[in-house]
Amino acid sequence: MAEGGTGGPGRAAGTTRHLPVRTPYALAAADLRARLVPLGPDTPWLGTDPHGAQAVAETGAHSLIVVPLTLRGAVLGLVSLYRCGASEPFDEDDVSLAVTAATRASLAIDNARRYEREHVIASTVQRRLLPQAERQQAAVDTAHVLLPGRDSGCWFDTIALSGARTALVVGGVAGEGLQSAIAMGQLRTVIQALAGLDLEPEEVLARLKDTADRLADERASLPPADGLHGEPLSAGCVYGVYDPFTRTCTVARAGHPAPLIVGPDGRAVPLEVPEGPGLFSADSALFAPAVVTLEEGSLLAFCTAELLSGDRAPERITRALARPGRSLQQLGDDIVYALPDDTRAAGAALLLARTGTVSDHLVATWDLADEATTPATARVLVRDRLQGWGLDEDTVDATELIVSELVTNAVRYGTPPLRLRLLLDSTLTCEVHDGSTAAPHLRHARTVDEGGRGLFIVSRLASHWGARHGPDGKVLWTEQELPDDPAASAASAAPAG
Template sequence: MADAPLMVVNGAGAVTGWSRAAERRFGLATADALGLLLTDVLAGDTARADGGGTDDGGPAGGGPDDGASGEGADARTGLRLEPLGGAGWAVREADGEDAGDPIDEALLDVLFTQERVRIHVLDPDLRLLRISDPSMDPDTDETARLRGRPFREVCAFDEPERVESRIQEVLRTGVPCVECLYRALPGDVAGGRRTLSLSAFRLQEGHRTRPGDHGAVLGVVVTVVDVTERVRHQVRDMALAAVRDRVGRTMDIEATCRDVVEAVVPEYADVGVVEIVDAVLRGESPQPGPLGRDVPLRRAAHGGGDDPAHPVGDVRAVPPGTPFQRALSDLRPRVVPVEDAPWAEADPARAHAIRESGAHTLLLAPLTLRGAVLGLVSLYRCGDSEPFTEADIPVALAMASRTALGIDNASRYVHEYTVASALQRRLLPQTPAPQPAVETDHLLIPGGGGGNWFDTIALPGARTALVVGEVGAEGIQAATTMGQLRTVVQALAALDLEADELLARLYDTAARLAKERSQLPESDPLHREPLMASCAYVVYDPFTGTCTAASAGHPAPLLVAPDGTVSTVGVIQGPPLGSAERGPVAAVSFPVEEGSLLALHSGALRNHAEFPAGPLHQALAHPDRPLRELCDAVAYALPDSPELRGSTLLLARTHAMPEDRYAAWELPYDRTAPSTARRLTSRTLARWHVDDDTGDATELIVSELVTNAVRYGSPPVELRLILDRGLTCEIRDGSTTAPYMKYAGAVDEGGRGLFIMSQLASLWGTRYAPDGKTVWSEQVIPRDEG
C-alpha cells in the first residue's frame, strides 16, 4: 500500500486515477476528482490549509509538463512526481506519509474480506467508494465494478427511499443507526423476501486523532447483515406468545376463535380462519378420531380480508380430496402450496377465494384434544409475504393445542368419546410401530362402518408381519368383531406360525365366533347377520429378502419395485373368514428388492388396484417419496365414492438389515460347537456394548441351544445373533424334531437346558422350515445398552 500513488495524471495534467489516500488528503470523492486538473486539486488543498482561497504564490500551470519536467518534489505541497511508462505521472507523498499503519491495513483487510457483514463506504452523496469483497479476486473486484454507483442500486431494499433518508440523517446529525431492520428483494435467494440489519456511522475528518476537532464529513460506513432466519424465529416466537397470552381467557367459543385470529393476523399470517365442528358450538361432545367427511363445520372467525365464498357463520362439510379434509382425517398439520393445487376442482369455491386473496401458501392445523377433533385453523400468506415452510409446523401445533384447550374449557364437555368411534379408534394402532427393516404408514379413508383394520407386528428374527383385514358389517358390532379378529391374529403371530398355518387357525376362530352368533336369541340383530370377514397376512424377512403371503378372501397386495413398476402379488386367495366353504390355505413366497413398496389394501380398492392406468397405480409409481406423501397422493387421486369410505391402505417400504446389528456363523457339528459358540457370542456382545449380566445369560442360552442341536439335531448347525428391539439368539439345525421342556428331578443329570433358557429369556420358541428348524430366544436389553 505504501508504493501506491496518491493519484495518476496524464500529460495534460488531468486526474485519471484517484486513491483512497487521496480522498482522505484532498476531501474529494473519486467520482468528483476524476477529470480535474492537478492545479485545481492542489489549489483546493492549499485553500483548506491556509483557511481561505488560493493566493498568488500557489501552484499554477496546466499540468506536470509546465513546471516539472522530471521527477522531483514540491516542498509547498509535500508531493512528488514520478514519470510513468506511458504519457502520465504518478503523484506521491514526498515524505512517505501515505504509508499507513500495518495494523490498520491488516484490520481493513480483515473487515473487507469477511463474508458475514457486508461493509459499504459511501461518499456524502451516498455513492459507493468501496465495498467488502470476500473473494479477493481481482477479476471480479466488487469495488471496481460498483464504484460510483448510488447505494440504493447496490443493495436492493424494498423501500430504498426510507433507507437513504435514514443514512442521510446519520450524515447530518452524526448519530449512528445501529441494527435497523429493512426488507430487501429476494433476488436469487429462495424462501421469499429477506430481512437485512443495517448500521450506519458517519466518517469525519480528524475524528479519531483529534476528538475535539470535528472536521469535514468524508462520508458514511454502512454495514448490512442478512438476519432473515433470526427474524423468522422471532416472528414465530412472538406469534406463539401472543396466542398463549390472548387465547383461553374467555368461556365463549366464538370469542376464543376470534382471539386466535387477532393474535396471528397480520404479524404472522395475512389471513386467518378458524372453523369449528357445528355440534361443538351447540354444546355437544365432539366425535373422537378423524373427522368424517359429512360432518359440518361452522366458520367461527375470519381475519385479514373478506371471503365472499364462506363468510363467518357459514356451515358446510369439507369436501373430500382437499388438504383441509386430509388434515381433518389424519390429524396432521401441513403446509400446502396454492400454485397448481391438484385439489382445486374438489372445492372450486374455496380455491377461487384463495386465489383472489393472493395467497400462495396455507398452513393447516387440526384442533384436537384427547383424540377428538374440534375444528381446523387455516392460516394464509399472500402477495410478497414469505411462504410458510416446514419450520412453521411446530408453531402451528402449539397454537392449535392452545386453541383446542381454550375451546374445550369453554364448551365444558360432558363426555369425551362416543362409544362406537372410541371403540373403532382404540382397536386400531395409533402410530406405526417401528420395525428394524420396514417403515410403514397407512391411509384410512373417513367414513364406513369401522370394520377395517391393519397391523404391523414384530416377529422373531427381525421379521415383520403386515396385516390388513375387514369385516362385512357396520357399526359397533363390526368394530367389536374387528377387535376380536385383530387380537387373535396378534396372539397367533406371537407363536411364530407360518402365514398359511396362522390363517388356518384364524378360520377356526371365525367359525367359533359364527357359532356363538347363531346361538344368540332370534331377536338379537347379530343372530340374523352372518359373520363375514377377510384377512391378508404377509411376512417380510430382511435376511433373505423375501416375503411370504397368504390370503383368506382378501385381495392380493401390490408390489412396487424401486423403479416404480407396479405389479400384483400372485397370492392364491382362500375363502372368506366365517364362510361355510373351507379349503386348504396356500402361502406364496416371492423376492423383494431393497427399497420396494408393499401396498396392502381393503377390498373396496380392488378395482383401482387391478387397473394399471388407474389413480392408485399412478400415485404409487414414485416409491422413493415419503410414505406420508404417498398416502396423501392416493387420497387425492381416489374418487369420492361411497363404496370407498372406510377403506384402508397399508404401505410398507422394505430395507435390508443393518450389518452392524447382526452376526451369523456356521458351527462345527462336534463337541467343540458350544465352546466355539460361546467365544463368538462373547466377542460380538462386547462389540455391541452389552453388559456382563446380559452377556453371561446370553452365553448360557447359546451354549444350551447349541448343545441340544449337536446332541439331538443334524447338521448344519448355524448360530445367529440379532440386536434390535432386544437381543435375539437363533440356533438352526437340519432336524425337524421339536424340542420340549423337561422338569428334571433332583438327582437327574440332564433335562434342565430349556428350563434354564426359559428363565433367562423373555420369549422363546421354535420356527420350522422344510429343511430344518430354528430355536430362538429373545432377551430384553436395558435402555442404556446396545
C-alpha cells in the same frame, strides 16, 4: 329451540332462536299439543315477539299451525307452517295432516340420532382397537391411513416376529356399527396370538378361519329374538411376512385382495396370490401362499377392498406409489386424494411398507460343527462378538449361557447342519438352526435329575423364546431386552465402507 318448515316469515330455514313466552310456540313446546292460530294486526301475542310481528306484517301471513316434534315425551323441535296472501287459511284437517307428518319426522330424526350415536361409538371402538402409533420394525418402515366411514370393521397391523421378520396384516369385517367393530377386535387379537407362534401365513389364516367359524356358530346359537341371530358375518384378511435376510415376502389371503407391490425403480412387481375362502364362509378350501423376492426399497400396499373398487384402481395406486422422493405417509395421503368420493364415505384401511435389510455390522452368523466341543466354541464366539458391540457384562454372561444351552440341545438332539446367528437391534436375538424337525419342549426337571433344565434356564434368562420350523429344519430363538439402544452405538462404531 330449532324451528322446522320455513323458520317463520322472514326467518332463514333451520335457524335456532329463543322462544318468547306467552306465544303459540312456547305453549306448544310446553304442553306438546298442536295449535291452529289465526294471524292479524290485532293478534295479542305478537306484541311479545316484535321480530315475528314485523315479519307477519311484511309477508301478509294470516294463518299459522305450530306442531311440536315429540318422541317419548321429549321435545325435539317445532314445525311452524304459515299461509300468506290470498291463500285459504288452515283448517283442522290441515292440523291432523301436520301432526301426522311431524310424528313421522320425529321418528326419522330419532333414528338419525341413534345411527349417528352408534356410528360414533363404533368408530371410537375401532380406533381404540387399532395400533395407536407406528411400530418401529427391524428392517421395514411402515405407515397407515385409516379412513373413517360407514364400515367400522377395517383393521391393519404390523407385528414384529423372530429373526427380524415383520408380519403385515390388513383385514375387514363387512357391515356397519358396533358389532362389526367388536368382531374386528376379536379377529385382530386372534391373529396377533397366532403370529407369535411363528406359523406360516397360510397356517395363520387357516387357524384364524377356525376361530371365525366358532364365532359364527356362537352367533347362530343366539335366541331367535336377538337381533344378531339372523345377521350374517363376512370378513376377509391378507397376511404377509417379510424376511430381510432372504428379502422375500410370503403372502396368503382369505377373501381379501392381494397387496400391490412397486419396486425401487417405480415398476409394478407382479404377485399372484391364490385366493382363499373368506373367514366366515362355508368354503373349506385350503389356503395357499405366494412368495416374491423383493429388492431393497420396494413398496408394498395392503389395502381393504374398498380402495381397489372402481375402474383401474390398482393402476391408480401403483402410479401414486411410483412417485419418487415421497415419504410413506405422503404416499398414503396421495392415494387417498385420488380416491372417488364414494370410497371415502364407505371407510377403508391402507398399510404401506418399504422393505429394507439388516446392517451387516449388526448380524453375526457362524456355521458350527456337529461335535461335543461346539458349545464351548460357540461361547467364545459369542463373547467376542458381544464385547465388540459394547454390550454390558451381565448381558454377555447371560447370552453366553443361553447360546451354550441352545447349541448343546442342537448337538444332542438335532441333526446337521448347525448354524448360530446373533442379531442386534432394540433387542438381542440369538438363533440356533439345526436340520431336525423335532419340536423342543420345556421340561420341569426333578431335584435328582442331572439334566433337562436347558430350556428352563433359557426361559428364565430371555424375555421371549420359541421355535420356528421350515423345510430345512428348525430354529430355536431367544430375545433379550436391552437397557439402551445398542444397535445405534454398534453401527456408529462400525468401520466405514
